[in-house]
């Protein structure tokens with residue numbers, strides 16, 4: 001029998017504790033070699049549809065459309081939803097830039113909405129205030145693995161005839177009231193980048209229950225080509241295909257996802273209890289609302305005495321201790337390409353200035369976590 005040990009093929013890390021580290025084991029190796037040995041190394045091959053079926057099954061939707069990455073998945077979702085000139089799309093101000101970039105790429109107008117302080121994502125009340133007659137799509141992001149409060153958002157989108165797109169790039173397997181995120185939107189988009197909970201190196205997927213939308217996304221993914229007549233392109237499309245090699249990794253990663261989520265949750269509970277023990281009310285640990293099961297993609301917390309300057313010092317101190325960290329995102333409204341969409345979103349601003357992410361991956365033990373927290377405390381008592 002083959003040992004289920006991890007094979008460390010990742011390049012030698014620059015840090016003792018890197019921020020993220022993929023867990024590539026013997027199943028990943030086996031399926032990848034199967035794909036390689038089959039000769040189907042491009043975007044045809046049995047692992048593509050197998051991964052689409054298995055992943056959509058896991059989340060609980062009818063269809064999956066693999067893509068080259070999470071950003072192209074979002075682009076497909078927006079183009080398939082008909083977003084074009086001047087259409088307004090609700091996007092959180094505080095998130096990775098990709099969804100807002102894709103709105104611009106479609107010629108749409110990103111409407112950048114503030115966060116709910118309790119769980120970092122947007123809420124229905126804040127979204128509602130920013131709706132206009134031109135709003136067509138709402139993209140919610142389940143930030144750092146925590147679902148947004150979906151019921152009121154789904155209701156709002158239904159009553160205003162808006163398309164709900166879920167960006168689940170940081171929340172594979174997260175639950176909202178017991179049901180997986182990715183099943184609430186008309187389309188949901190996942191990323192399988194190297195630091196995500198399921199990785200294919202680069203990769204993404206759109207999920208939907210809507211057959212025409214699924215077919216439209218497959219057409220757009222493949223040069224807008226008519227699959228019945230060679231070189232007939234009824235629409236302008238893209239090449240956003242995933243390779244069979246990548247899909248084989250996805251199939252393997254999916255098998256260990258539930259176990260990985262439990263491990264991440266354990267590590268994050270260690271972080272929360274040590275941080276609370278050391279910082280008391282000065283710390284806001286990574287949230288988990290009682291209606292949510294957070295998957296803690298990257299453990300992210302707030303320290304109330306942090307500001308961008310002080311955080312930079314903390315980060316370089318931690319780097320000198322071998323610990324890689326990351327600040328929370330800048331609000332998108334502060335980035336140069338989004339100057340036209342400048343807005344003051346006070347919660348996003350506060351989170352962005354006080355938030356920091358720390359190493360989160362399967363190999364961490366409780367004593368690793370304690371060491372990392374002690375280094376943070378050491379900085380705080382000496383600075």
Ligand SMILES: *Cc1c(COP(=O)(O)O)cnc(C)c1O
Nearest residue numbers: 069070071096098169170191193
């Ligand atoms: C990672 C990420 C993406 C983009 O995914 P890529 O595969 O890197 O293109 C999109 N949205 C969010 C919220 C992400 O975290």
